[in-house]
Amino acid sequence: MNGFFDLPSDLQHSYLGLVGLHLREALLPVLAGLLLSLPIAQLCVRFRWVYPPVLGLTTVLYAIPSLAFFVVLIDYFGQSETTVMIPLALYSLVVLVPAIVDGVRSVPPETLAAAQAMGFGAVRRYFQVQLPIAVPAIIAGLRVATVSSISLVSVGMLIGNQGALGNMLYDAQIYHRPVLAVNAVLTIAVLGLLADAALVLVRLLLTPWMPRKGAAR
Amino acid sequence: MIRIDSVTKRYPDGTVAVDRLSLDIPDRAITVLVGPSGCGKTTTLRMINRMVEPSEGGILLDGKDIRQQPVNTLRRSMGYVIQNAGLFQHRTILDNIATVPRLLGRPKQQARARAAELMERVGLDTALAKRYPYQLSGGQQQRVGVARALAADPPVLLMDEPFSAVDPVVRKGLQDELLRIQSELGKTIVFVTHDIDEAIKLGTMVAVLRTGGRLAQFAPPAELLSAPADPFVEDFLGADRGIRRLSFFPTTELELQTAPVVAVDAGAEQLASRAGAPYLLVTDLDGRPLGWSEPDRLTAGAVDTDRLLPYGRPFVPGTDSLRTALDGAVLSPTGWAVAVDGEGRAVGVVSQQVIGEAIRTAHSRVAEQAAEHAAGQAEVKAG
Ligand SMILES: Nc1ncnc2c1ncn2[C@@H]1O[C@H](COP(=O)(O)OP(=O)(O)OP(=O)(O)O)[C@@H](O)[C@H]1O
Numbered sequence: 011m012n013g014f015f016d017l018p019s020d021l022q023h024s025y026l027g028l029v030g031l032h033l034r035e036a037l038l039p040v041l042a043g044l045l046l047s048l049p050i051a052q053l054c055v056r057f058r059w060v061y062p063p064v065l066g067l068t069t070v071l072y073a074i075p076s077l078a079f080f081v082v083l084i085d086y087f088g089q090s091e092t093t094v095m096i097p098l099a100l101y102s103l104v105v106l107v108p109a110i111v112d113g114v115r116s117v118p119p120e121t122l123a124a125a126q127a128m129g130f131g132a133v134r135r136y137f138q139v140q141l142p143i144a145v146p147a148i149i150a151g152l153r154v155a156t157v158s159s160i161s162l163v164s165v166g167m168l169i170g171n172q173g174a175l176g177n178m179l180y181d182a183q184i185y186h187r188p189v190l191a192v193n194a195v196l197t198i199a200v201l202g203l204l205a206d207a208a209l210v211l212v213r214l215l216l217t218p219w220m221p222r223k224g225a226a227r
Numbered sequence: 228m229i230r231i232d233s234v235t236k237r238y239p240d241g242t243v244a245v246d247r248l249s250l251d252i253p254d255r256a257i258t259v260l261v262g263p264s265g266c267g268k269t270t271t272l273r274m275i276n277r278m279v280e281p282s283e284g285g286i287l288l289d290g291k292d293i294r295q296q297p298v299n300t301l302r303r304s305m306g307y308v309i310q311n312a313g314l315f316q317h318r319t320i321l322d323n324i325a326t327v328p329r330l331l332g333r334p335k336q337q338a339r340a341r342a343a344e345l346m347e348r349v350g351l352d353t354a355l356a357k358r359y360p361y362q363l364s365g366g367q368q369q370r371v372g373v374a375r376a377l378a379a380d381p382p383v384l385l386m387d388e389p390f391s392a393v394d395p396v397v398r399k400g401l402q403d404e405l406l407r408i409q410s411e412l413g414k415t416i417v418f419v420t421h422d423i424d425e426a427i428k429l430g431t432m433v434a435v436l437r438t439g440g441r442l443a444q445f446a447p448p449a450e451l452l453s454a455p456a457d458p459f460v461e462d463f464l465g466a467d468r469g470i471r472r473l474s475f476f477p478t479t480e481l482e483l484q485t486a487p488v489v490a491v492d493a494g495a496e497q498l499a500s501r502a503g504a505p506y507l508l509v510t511d512l513d514g515r516p517l518g519w520s521e522p523d524r525l526t527a528g529a530v531d532t533d534r535l536l537p538y539g540r541p542f543v544p545g546t547d548s549l550r551t552a553l554d555g556a557v558l559s560p561t562g563w564a565v566a567v568d569g570e571g572r573a574v575g576v577v578s579q580q581v582i583g584e585a586i587r588t589a590h591s592r593v594a595e596q597a598a599e600h601a602a603g604q605a606e607v608k609a610g
């Protein structure tokens with residue numbers, strides 16, 4: 011295992027540096043996706059007819075290969091992290107928008123009626139009632155989006171060293187060091203699991219009001 | 228007073244949910260809206276806090292059109308309780324109750340202190356304060372719903388079938404609790420139910436609505452039972468309205484007999500003096516009833532309490548109604564009802580015949596009053 015964590019110098023990063031880079035390239039798009047999804051989902055809840063076309067659009071975006079995005083985006087952002095992150099953010103919409111819509115719609119009608127009857131305005135009702143109750147569904151969506159984003163970052167290697175840990179796969183080939191590939195794959199898997207666990211923890215902290223599994227009633 | 232002034236509600240799909248409804252809802256009393264499913268009760272209630280806007284007509288609160296103030300100000304001045312409570316599942320019990328005071332801008336500490344006070348008022352253990360709704364029973368949740376509606380001390384309380392999702396025993400408890408709270412707070416309550424018994428028990432005034440959202444009758448419950456306006460109301464009241472009506476007749480004037488009541492240690496002389504009665508009620512040494520016996524089966528000084536006949540359910544004269552007294556008499560194998568004081572000590576007995584006479588007297592008194600009332604009205608019109 012000598013040199014398992016020693017990386018070729020053309021990667022321009024230490025192992026931990028690559029891990030940090032990978033996380034940034036994977037998580038920022040999910041965050042951007044979340045910020046984008048919230049208003050889109052709210053539109054879909056307010057105007058029911060908006061939802062089917064929006065769903066269709068996010069699916070189409072998801073079906074476009076990242077390479078195609080890169081070809082267009084390189085003209086504007088060059089071979090940069092931004093070029094990698096924009097498609098990732100768009101991909102996350104396909105999970106996040108329906109998750110938020112379902113979560114907001116899962117608020118029981120009598121809860122909404124009660125909020126209305128107590129004199130909540132629409133904005134207050136959204137932030138104080140609908141959004142908090144949608145948290146479990148939103149985090150469920152975030153878990154899927156995050157894990158898939160962590161694995162998708164690797165394709166950034168296609169545009170010249172922008173794939174973070176994915177770049178190790180490329181180096182594994184050109185330097186005939188398969189151990190680099192093993193390292194990359196294992197690291198990415200561990201990062202995915204850790205990110206997922208972190209989100210579960212966040213959910214537990216944010217929703218003390220949910221019936222715990224195994225707890226009575 | 229809330230005045231509903233010939234209000235009609237037509238939903239966009241053409242359904243007429245409420246049809247030219249006029250009601251004067253009295254202050255500091257419980258007004259019940261009752262009627263079959265779909266007759267427009269919820270719609271009517273929701274027009275009072277503008278969750279539904281009338282298509283025609285208007286609603287006045289203390290003489291002012293409810294549309295004159297901002298809608299959320301209006302709503303915060305009216306408590307609202309619904310079936311299944313509609314609690315915020317993501318907030319603790321305390322914070323649920325503190326919701327409207329917080330909306331009104333009260334400081335958090337003050338709102339929570341007020342919430343804790345209300346928990347006690349509605350009969351909730353304050354140990355539940357930090358729990359979440361899923362950790363409460365249906366009945367407890369419903370109490371939280373009532374506390375939440377009362378939190379900002381609104382003059383008006385709107386309640387939409389608040390107790391219909393809980394079992395009959397819990398429901399009775401909640402109804403009694405509501406009557407107790409109302410006797411302390413004197414709110415103007417509009418209460419929706421489809422249960423006529425609940426309407427009669429809780430209502431100071433009862434509005435019976437029929438399908439199509441038209442008013443069938445608006446009257447105090449006793450009048451509803453004695454003089455239903457039409458066959459629909461009569462049918463809705465059910466088969467035993469005669470018996471139920473007895474709930475409104477007092478037992479104050481029932482003539483109680485004390486002679487047939489003997490203590491368990493009664494001597495031979497005392498027993499002999501009561502031999503004329505068909506049955507004697509035997510009490511313990513404190514005067515609490517034990518059961519009935521035929522006089523000749525009693526042995527002086529050594530009554531075999533195991534052989535006594537059951538005495539049914541006793542009533543408290545003055546507090547309980549003729550219905551309870553009659554029920555006691557019917558339940559007792561001897562046909563006599565036992566009257567007890569507040570501590571459960573027998574104060575006398577009364578026969579079915581005497582109760583029957585009291586019922587006839589009460590009926591004729593009501594008829595006289597109605598005739599007088601009608602004559603008075605005629606005079607007013609004539610004059
Ligand atoms: N938003 C709506 N759009 C169209 N029709 C409606 C709407 N809400 C209620 N209705 C109709 O109006 C009528 C009265 O409804 P409402 O909910 O007021 O009845 P209700 O007396 O409260 O009935 P229930 O006892 O079943 O609760 C019904 O026929 C119902 O189908």
Ligand SMILES: [Mg+2]
Nearest residue numbers: 268269270387
């Ligand atoms: Mg209803």
